[in-house]
Amino acid sequence: MELGAFIAENGTSLSREPGQHVFRQGDRNSSLYFLKSGLLKAYYLSADGKEHIKSFILPGNHIGSLMASHAEKSCSFSLVCLRQCNLTMLPFSRLYQAARSDPAISAAVVDLLLSFAMKKEAREYELLCLSAADRYRRLVENTPDLLKLVTQNEIARYLGVTPVGLSRIKKRLAG
Amino acid sequence: MELGAFIAENGTSLSREPGQHVFRQGDRNSSLYFLKSGLLKAYYLSADGKEHIKSFILPGNHIGSLMASHAEKSCSFSLVCLRQCNLTMLPFSRLYQAARSDPAISAAVVDLLLSFAMKKEAREYELLCLSAADRYRRLVENTPDLLKLVTQNEIARYLGVTPVGLSRIKKRLAG
DNA sequence: TCGTGGAATTAACCCAAGTCAAAACCTATG
DNA sequence: CATAGGTTTTGACTTGGGTTAATTCCACGA
Numbered sequence: 001m002e003l004g005a006f007i008a009e010n011g012t013s014l015s016r017e018p019g020q021h022v023f024r025q026g027d028r029n030s031s032l033y034f035l036k037s038g039l040l041k042a043y044y045l046s047a048d049g050k051e052h053i054k055s056f057i058l059p060g061n062h063i064g065s066l067m068a069s070h071a072e073k074s075c076s077f078s079l080v081c082l083r084q085c086n087l088t089m090l091p092f093s094r095l096y097q098a099a100r101s102d103p104a105i106s107a108a109v110v111d112l113l114l115s116f117a118m119k120k121e122a123r124e125y126e127l128l129c130l131s132a133a134d135r136y137r138r139l140v141e142n143t144p145d146l147l148k149l150v151t152q153n154e155i156a157r158y159l160g161v162t163p164v165g166l167s168r169i170k171k172r173l174a175g
Numbered sequence: 176m177e178l179g180a181f182i183a184e185n186g187t188s189l190s191r192e193p194g195q196h197v198f199r200q201g202d203r204n205s206s207l208y209f210l211k212s213g214l215l216k217a218y219y220l221s222a223d224g225k226e227h228i229k230s231f232i233l234p235g236n237h238i239g240s241l242m243a244s245h246a247e248k249s250c251s252f253s254l255v256c257l258r259q260c261n262l263t264m265l266p267f268s269r270l271y272q273a274a275r276s277d278p279a280i281s282a283a284v285v286d287l288l289l290s291f292a293m294k295k296e297a298r299e300y301e302l303l304c305l306s307a308a309d310r311y312r313r314l315v316e317n318t319p320d321l322l323k324l325v326t327q328n329e330i331a332r333y334l335g336v337t338p339v340g341l342s343r344i345k346k347r348l349a350g
Numbered sequence: 351t352c353g354t355g356g357a358a359t360t361a362a363c364c365c366a367a368g369t370c371a372a373a374a375c376c377t378a379t380g
Numbered sequence: 381c382a383t384a385g386g387t388t389t390t391g392a393c394t395t396g397g398g399t400t401a402a403t404t405c406c407a408c409g410a
């Protein structure tokens with residue numbers, strides 16, 4: 001992958017222990033992160049202290065705050081390690097600069113944004129059209145491996161229900 | 176705007192009457208549409224016949240099915256005119272082709288995808304973290320003009336509640 | 351093997367929102 | 381005006397999920 005090579009060459013490596021943050025909601029962080037190994041959790045913390053999980057990031061995937069990178073705003077979510085993580089960090093600006101002169105990089109950036117947009121669109125669909133029970137069923141079907149990596153507690157907050165709620169949903173589906 | 180000029184030159188114009196579709200859920204349509212005037216509604220129709228509104232498109236904005244354009248899939252939603260519409264249509268492929276040779280176009284495509292991704296991300300946030308009442312309040316604050324353009328019925332399905340539900344929410348907020 | 355702490359389940363209660371159906375309200379048209 | 385259409389509101393009932401707190405389950409280390 002072109003982009004992977006570029007990031008590997010130009011980015012800086014970092015590693016983090018479980019529980020450590022890569023960045024926090026409110027930070028100014030306009031970098032793109034590539035996860036080499038480990039497991040990340042991207043989450044929102046609402047005013048009343050409730051956690052809502054935006055996504056889990058598995059090795060081989062990218063993450064970064066678009067808002068902070070492009071809208072002169074601060075990060076709208078936090079990024080924390082659930083496992084020991086090895087990442088590569090690269091400022092978005094450096095990537096765009098490279099894209100300007102190298103068509104292959106440019107195409108890779110388009111691909112990256114595209115796959116990102118499609119993921120977000122799929123999630124929008126699930127949150128808008130499906131019930132919590134349906135979302136859980138889908139998760140079990142599509143990414144059963146994730147269930148083994150994180151607690152049910154976190155699955156619940158990813159699906160948009162409370163842990164208690166998810167427990168009941170499971171019971172209903174099983175019964 | 177570079178991109179606007181390119182689309183205007185290379186795209187084909189079309190117009191549609193209220194109620195007519197630009198494309199339907201299940202279609203193979205890999206074009207990007209630019210709305211010159213009118214009002215569009217992008218919506219999902221679920222298996223049990225329920226409509227969920229993905230977004231409203233106002234003049235000056237773009238819309239198209241990323242899924243259909245890039246994942247060899249069919250459109251996951253339908254696009255219909257709520258008013259008389261004037262659009263410009265351009266196959267995504269033509270855009271990418273142009274982007275390969277013209278850095279300005281390439282940058283514009285990146286911008287387009289970026290703003291698209293950010294919109295989707297904001298919507299994901301609202302659906303995941305906010306209550307229906309909060310989403311309604313936000314809508315009233317941020318896009319009050321939209322309330323005048325579409326029925327409350329449609330606002331409800333955009334917010335993820337039933338028309339009856341929204342009526343009650345309004346009452347509660349007012350009381 | 352026993353405790354200890356976190357995770358998951360269960361129970362009891364409440365409220366928001368769905369459903370269905372009826373009523374009230376518009377707005378345009380003949 | 382009067383009516384017919386669609387839109388919004390209201391009512392009565394049901395249900396899914398939140399909240400809190402108690403209980404059970406489990407994994408792990410002393």
